[in-house]
Amino acid sequence: MSRIGNLPVSIPKGVTVSVDKNIVTVKGAKGTLTQKIADGITAEVADAKVEFKRATEHKRLRAMHGLYRSLISNMIKGVSEGYKLNQELVGVGYRATNQGQMLDMVLGYSHHVVFEIPAEVKVSTKTERGSNPTITLESHDKQLLGAVAAKIRTLRIPEPYKGKGIKFSGEVLRRKAGKSAAKK
Numbered sequence: 001m002s003r004i005g006n007l008p009v010s011i012p013k014g015v016t017v018s019v020d021k022n023i024v025t026v027k028g029a030k031g032t033l034t035q036k037i038a039d040g041i042t043a044e045v046a047d048a049k050v051e052f053k054r055a056t057e058h059k060r061l062r063a064m065h066g067l068y069r070s071l072i073s074n075m076i077k078g079v080s081e082g083y084k085l086n087q088e089l090v091g092v093g094y095r096a097t098n099q100g101q102m103l104d105m106v107l108g109y110s111h112h113v114v115f116e117i118p119a120e121v122k123v124s125t126k127t128e129r130g131s132n133p134t135i136t137l138e139s140h141d142k143q144l145l146g147a148v149a150a151k152i153r154t155l156r157i158p159e160p161y162k163g164k165g166i167k168f169s170g171e172v173l174r175r176k177a178g179k180s181a182a183k184k
Helices: 059-080 142-154 179-183
Strands: 016-020 023-027 032-036 041-046 049-054 083-090 095-099 102-106 113-116 122-126 134-139 165-168
Touching (some): 023 059, 142 165
Antiparallel strands (some): 016 023, 083 134, 122 134
16 A cells, blocks of 8 residues: 555645646646656546545556655646755866856866756856855756756766765765775
8 A cells, every 4th residue: 555645745826737648747837747647547636636546456556656646746846846956076176167058067087078958957056265166956857857967976976085076965975994994
């Protein structure tokens, strides 16, 4: 029994949710998102709430019940409030600048790394003296935002000895002691 799938999703003011067969469309101030729902799961909109029901107790449908409820909940929050992610560039000489949707980074390689950000994601960079450069990503689509942030992180994954690389703000990295600790 899916406990999450049974919870209704409340629809805030300014957001409209429509269901056409197995496609759910969510419209709000920040944009429009659509999600196809698997066969056997139905979505019903009533009294400013979206409820999800499954046709049978099949194991796959029980798993999908909570998944689609969470996806639609994230879409509703995204079109009403939006999502924001911050990433830090940790390392000597690491820099980030943006020209529109082009993100230009210096990550310790022999060349600049240029990354094109999708149009649905807003990017901004900030560099202050005495602190690490930060990249701020904002979007109404949580899935796309996470995918873009993960792709940027893969350009220089934080290493465990000094912690150099691109990390999420507030992320705690597991650090290793190194060679000198083994000699004691």
